[in-house]
Amino acid sequence: MESQDLKRAGLKATLPRLKILKFLEESKQRHMSAEEVYKALLEAGDEVGLATIYRVLTQFESAGLVTRHHFDEGHSVFELNLGEHHDHIVCVRCGRVDEFVDEIIEERQHRIAEEKGYEMTDHALYIYGICPDCRKTQGRGPRTQGRGKAN
Amino acid sequence: MESQDLKRAGLKATLPRLKILKFLEESKQRHMSAEEVYKALLEAGDEVGLATIYRVLTQFESAGLVTRHHFDEGHSVFELNLGEHHDHIVCVRCGRVDEFVDEIIEERQHRIAEEKGYEMTDHALYIYGICPDCRKTQGRGPRTQGRGKAN
DNA sequence: TTCTAAATGCGAAAACTTCTCATTCCGTTC
């Protein structure tokens, strides 16, 4: 039961928060904008106000339940925190997102922060490119899976 | 004369474009938002419409004259392209921005894109942390140099 | 100088996010 997850995170188990958390857990897409969560819940008949979606996602972020990303779009993208930290490689053609972890890069980042005298609090690495599928389909943007520019 | 730079970039040497380019070259701050460029020109008596600032910076980006960054703020930050590519470490307290290049990271990124089957088009690495100065001043945000949250 | 396509400035509008505040809900107390 998700209520426990919320309680543990220091949040009251309200209906909107439960709906949002449940949705994030069950969605096939791991990376979603507030708007996308809103629309998906709407379709599922679990409507939650958009303002609440934004508030709750921000609270989840503070509580460590989700991570907020800033891909080169213009809006925030959220992801449920499951296992470990990871970085992203994003298709500029269709919006597909793949994940990866590279210990060497992680380690270098720490060293760089140290060298510069910074106390590192966070870091974000985004690789942009054309995914395998889109490389085949040379023409304009192909299958608009995920969140493609083509919306 | 900057007109040549513009012509070379395939852009007509208009007054607004010249003002913006000149300003970017002479400004002490290397990383600036459209709004900051707008205000600075305004103060200098070289007012250019904000819409034009946005248009021109986007054109400069397409022409390879500037690079657009998306620090974890909510707006774009632009930087004149001088030498080589580099990444950024940003102070979350005062907004200070330092730059660095790490060949190992660069190389790993290429390898990752390759492994995932992506044709890399770009990449961005942002390290966030507390800068040396801000670490000394433990309290709330100290000197609001650069573009700090404290505006 | 004249001419034309391109660029600019302005305000309107779009896109995303936060805020305000009346209403509702959660969780605790009785």
Add this chain to the structure above:
DNA sequence: GAACGGAATGAGAAGTTTTCGCATTTAGAA
């Protein structure tokens, strides 16, 4: 399980950043 009080929600207004539409101006060629 009814009552209470503070926290959370919903709806719309408002804030931010960026783009758009179009009348007017300008760069650069003729």
